Amino acid sequence: MTGKSTSASSASASSGGNPDFLWRSGEMVEWEKATVHISDLAWSAISAVFEGVRAYWNAQEQQLYIFHLDAHLKRLFQSMKIMRMTSPFSKDELTEAFIQLLKANDCRGDTYLQPLAYFGGGVPGYMAVLERPGEIVITTRSAASGLDEPKxxxxxxxxxxxxxxxxxxxxxxxxxxxxxxxxxxxxxxxxxxxxxxxxxxxxxxxxxxxxxxxxxxxxxxxxxxxxxxxxxxxxxxxxxxxxxxxxxxxxxxxxxxxxxxxxxxxxxxxxxxxxxxxxxxxxxxxxxxxxxxxxxxxxxxxxxxxxxxxxxxxxxxxxxxx
Ligand SMILES: Cc1ncc(COP(=O)(O)O)c(C=O)c1O
Incomplete structure (x- = not known):
């Protein structure tokens, strides 16, 4: 095959192998600056939903293809609905966020993306939260495909x-x-x-x-x-x-x-x-x-x-x- 992955996603040396940016509720944020307060720990995860998405590099075309992004966003919205969490962002806005983040991190290799939606703001996660908007964060990391070899x-x-x-x-x-x-x-x-x-x-x-x-x-x-x-x-x-x-x-x-x-x-x-x-x-x-x-x-x-x-x-x- 001709489109084999030949380069890894970029990651700045200063951030210890992490990408330069993540996307957080509408903004591109430097990796080190994307922090939350310690009191948000644990309970914010109880109603958090996420997706795992892959993007595959085609070396011949110098193109990165996100696989089934529409289906992943549809499922993210379904998971949010079950949690009674609304999305402040439309499918088109999140699609654009994925693309802009991959570009900002200069991802030119197989990449794994993870959008995460959760109730921020210190709401105790075990309590009822009705139809409130979730925070959405998208991260990227380099992840070579294993499809070239039998496993x-x-x-x-x-x-x-x-x-x-x-x-x-x-x-x-x-x-x-x-x-x-x-x-x-x-x-x-x-x-x-x-x-x-x-x-x-x-x-x-x-x-x-x-x-x-x-x-x-x-x-x-x-x-x-x-x-x-x-x-x-x-x-x-x-x-x-x-x-x-x-x-x-x-x-x-x-x-x-x-x-x-x-x-x-x-x-x-x-x-x-x-x-x-x-x-x-x-x-x-x-x-x-x-x-x-x-x-x-x-x-x-x-x-x-x-x-x-x-x-x-x-x-x-x-x-x-x-
Ligand atoms: C529990 C579980 N089942 C099935 C799958 C496969 O789902 P998908 O093909 O949408 O990644 C996943 C995710 O990879 C999973 O975490």
Missing amino acids: VVHCNISSWSRITDNVMPPRAKAITNYQNSRYVSTESRVNGYDFGIILNPDGKVSEAAYACIFLIRDGVAITPPLSAGILESITREALKDLLTNEMNVPVIERDVDRTELYLADEVFICGTAVELQSVGSVDRYKVGDGEQGPVVARLRELFRDVVRGVDPKRAGWRTPVY
């Missing part, structure tokens, strides 16, 4: 259960939901696994700690439904499209039993952070031959070329920065 991870079925819609709705990308992911991934690490796969209280597969999951069995891709306690993943939707329309692999959304993972031909996890990674084993049951399988191999290449704009199709998925 195989080993997973366990976690002894922790997935949070549920009536407890802490997983479809809100809320900071506090990640306590569930943290218990799961800590258990995995302690026991020598890379990732934990979480069952919902019905005993069905929901997702991995920070990613959605698919299995391939007899030429069909199967993934748990949105009602299984998963985040409404943007990568999952993109991969469903590529599987169906580029690879002619049917995709079914239905409940999945853990033993189906043991017997699958291929299993993979996907998400903005992990991108696309093969699962080589689940609970030490080898999946397929334990390596990246043929469906994941092809899907990874297709996805890599689309996100970087090496494949010109699906231009609507990419927001150019320069």
